[in-house]
Amino acid sequence: MPDPQIEKLLILQDRDITLQQLEKELLRVPRERGLIENEIATEKANIEAAHQIIKDLEVERHEVDTEVKSKEAANSRFRTQQLEVKKNDEYQALTQQIEQNEAAILKLEEQEIELMLQIDERRTEYETEKAKIEALIEERNEALARLAETEKNLRQQADEAQAKLDKARADADEEYLGHYDRIKKMVKRAPYLVALTEQRCGGCHLRVSNEVAGSVRVTEAPSFCDQCSRMVYA
Numbered sequence: 001m002p003d004p005q006i007e008k009l010l011i012l013q014d015r016d017i018t019l020q021q022l023e024k025e026l027l028r029v030p031r032e033r034g035l036i037e038n039e040i041a042t043e044k045a046n047i048e049a050a051h052q053i054i055k056d057l058e059v060e061r062h063e064v065d066t067e068v069k070s071k072e073a074a075n076s077r078f079r080t081q082q083l084e085v086k087k088n089d090e091y092q093a094l095t096q097q098i099e100q101n102e103a104a105i106l107k108l109e110e111q112e113i114e115l116m117l118q119i120d121e122r123r124t125e126y127e128t129e130k131a132k133i134e135a136l137i138e139e140r141n142e143a144l145a146r147l148a149e150t151e152k153n154l155r156q157q158a159d160e161a162q163a164k165l166d167k168a169r170a171d172a173d174e175e176y177l178g179h180y181d182r183i184k185k186m187v188k189r190a191p192y193l194v195a196l197t198e199q200r201c202g203g204c205h206l207r208v209s210n211e212v213a214g215s216v217r218v219t220e221a222p223s224f225c226d227q228c229s230r231m232v233y234a
Contacts (some may be wrong), residue, residue, distance in 0.1 A: 005172070006193070008171055008176070009176055011171075012165065012177075012180065013180070015168050016165055016184075017190045017191070026154050039136075040137055044133075044137065047129075047134075050125070053126075057122060061112055061115040064111050068112065071101040071108070074101055075098050075102065078098050082094050179231055180193065187230060192230055193231045193232075196213065196233065199213045202230075202232070203225065203232075204228035206228070208225050209226050217234055
């Protein structure tokens with residue numbers, strides 16, 4: 001059995017690792033939130049892009065309709081002028097302009113009909129896609145709400161874990177605690193305090209020297225792996 005100070009450090013380490021795990025989970029929350037928010041932004045952009053296509057088609061249709069009305073108004077003026085001119089060539093010139101406008105109006109009206117059909121088709125597709133996208137956005141908003149609740153719970157657990165860790169540090173021997181903190185800075189990850197089994201370190205799994213293997217049997221004196229520097233106990 002390890003000496004009482006090792007027992008205290010084992011409790012401290014367990015609480016330290018628990019806190020570290022909670023802090024890692026908390027660090028993932030902003031990333032997950034960012035991904036979900038980006039997905040929502042993308043879906044909203046898709047809705048707006050689809051709606052913009054419809055608005056552009058409506059603007060184009062309005063421009064065509066305005067041009068039709070402009071040519072119809074011009075023809076109305078030309079017919080009035082025909083009643084006033086006295087020369088046949090002037091009358092024929094006005095007739096030619098009217099015919100040209102009528103031909104242009106016919107093409108414009110065909111173009112307007114095509115645009116109206118496109119608008120109706122796009123609007124139907126838009127409403128269908130909009131409903132799907134809004135449902136996806138709602139799902140993602142629900143995911144954000146769940147994530148917020150998860151974050152709240154994790155913070156509460158982290159606060160509790162921090163309090164337990166502080167208590168364990170207060171209970172630990174100052175010398176052993178100093179070694180623990182030093183080792184924690186040196187090694188890349190937990191555990192910092194490991195059992196020695198068959199003269200092998202429980203952290204790096206390498207064989208320790210006979211001197212270290214013998215020192216772990218001496219109580220009231222910390223021993224360290226001469227390979228990874230972790231504190232070891234028997």
